[in-house]
Amino acid sequence: MKSVQFIDGKAVHVVKRFSCDEWVELVTAYLENDLDEPTRQRFEEHLAECECCGHYLHQFRVTVTALGALPPDPPPDDMRDRLLSAFRNRRDSRVEERRSS
Amino acid sequence: MTRISQMSDREEAIVESFTGSRLPPDDVVVAALRAGDESMFAALLDTWSRGMLWLARSHVSTNDSAEEVVQDTWLAVIRGIDGFEGRSSVKTWVYRILVNTARKRGVRENRTVPWSSAFEHREEPSVDPACFQSADDPFPGHWKNVPTAWSTPEGEVLAAEVRGLIAAALAELPPRQRAVITLRDVEGCTSEEVCEILEISAANQRVLLHRARVAVRGRLEDYFETARRSA
Numbered sequence: 001m002k003s004v005q006f007i008d009g010k011a012v013h014v015v016k017r018f019s020c021d022e023w024v025e026l027v028t029a030y031l032e033n034d035l036d037e038p039t040r041q042r043f044e045e046h047l048a049e050c051e052c053c054g055h056y057l058h059q060f061r062v063t064v065t066a067l068g069a070l071p072p073d074p075p076p077d078d079m080r081d082r083l084l085s086a087f088r089n090r091r092d093s094r095v096e097e098r099r100s101s
Numbered sequence: 102m103t104r105i106s107q108m109s110d111r112e113e114a115i116v117e118s119f120t121g122s123r124l125p126p127d128d129v130v131v132a133a134l135r136a137g138d139e140s141m142f143a144a145l146l147d148t149w150s151r152g153m154l155w156l157a158r159s160h161v162s163t164n165d166s167a168e169e170v171v172q173d174t175w176l177a178v179i180r181g182i183d184g185f186e187g188r189s190s191v192k193t194w195v196y197r198i199l200v201n202t203a204r205k206r207g208v209r210e211n212r213t214v215p216w217s218s219a220f221e222h223r224e225e226p227s228v229d230p231a232c233f234q235s236a237d238d239p240f241p242g243h244w245k246n247v248p249t250a251w252s253t254p255e256g257e258v259l260a261a262e263v264r265g266l267i268a269a270a271l272a273e274l275p276p277r278q279r280a281v282i283t284l285r286d287v288e289g290c291t292s293e294e295v296c297e298i299l300e301i302s303a304a305n306q307r308v309l310l311h312r313a314r315v316a317v318r319g320r321l322e323d324y325f326e327t328a329r330r331s332a
Binding site for chain 1: 137139142143146147148150151154168171172175176179180226227228230232233241242243244247248249250251263264267268282286287289292303307310311314315317318321322325
C-alpha cells in the first residue's frame, strides 16, 4: 500500500494515510456522518484503494441491517397480561370518576 | 402503505421490522392512551419492552429485577399519561422514567456503577489487534485474515439462524453496549434520543455503538465464512 509517493524526488500525499487497523475504528463515525471533512476524505481514499476494507464496510452494513430486521419481541405473557389489565382498570376507574362528578 | 408495496420482499420485511416507525405520531399515541385505547397501549408494550429490558439490565443485577423495573415503568406511564406535557417525545419520556426507576433500584441493590466507567477503555482498539499484521509482518497495520465478500441473497439477513446468532451476540455484550445497540440499531432510535435517554455525550454513545457493532459483526462472520466455504 503506497502511503507516500515520490514524484521528481518530492514527496506527495504527505498527509498520513490510514492503515486498516486505524480505518476500522472510524467506521461507525463515518456511517454516522461524524467525521470532519479532511478525515472523511482520508477515510474514503483508503476505502477506494483497499478491497479488504470495502468488504469490511459492506459486512458492517449487513450487520446493522440485520439488527434492524429482528422481529419485535413482546414482554413475557404474564407481565403483558398484568399491564394490560392495569391499563383497563385505570381506564374504567376514570370513566367512573367522570360519571360521579 | 402503497410505497411499501413497490419494494422487494426483503426491503418490505426490513421496513416492517422498524417497529418504532410503525407507531403513529405522538399526538395520536397520547390521545389514544388517554382515551383508554388498549390496542395502542399493547403496541407500545410490544415495541419498546425489549429495549427497556436490556436498558434496565444495565443498571440492576438480575434479569428478574430488570423485568420488575420495566413493569414499574409501564405502571408509571399508565398513571402519568394524563400529565404528559409533550416536552420530549413519548418514547424519550417513557425511557427516562425507566432509567430513573432502574437507577433507584440499582442504588437499593448497591449496584451503582456509573455509566462513565463504561468509557475507561475507550482508547483501546475495538477490533482485535490480532486481526492485523504486526510490526514484524510485511504490511504492519493491514489485515492478516482479509475480510471477504459476504454473499447476502434476498432475505438472507433475516434467516432464522442469523436471528439466533444476533440474539446470542447481544446477550453476550457488556450491558451498556447492549443497551445502546438495542436502542439504536434494533429499536431505531436516533443518536440524539439515545444521548438524552442515557445522559451520555454523542462521542461516548458512538464508542459504545461501534464496539457493540464490531462484536455482532464478528459473530456473523463465522456464519458467513462457513456458508462461503461450504458453497
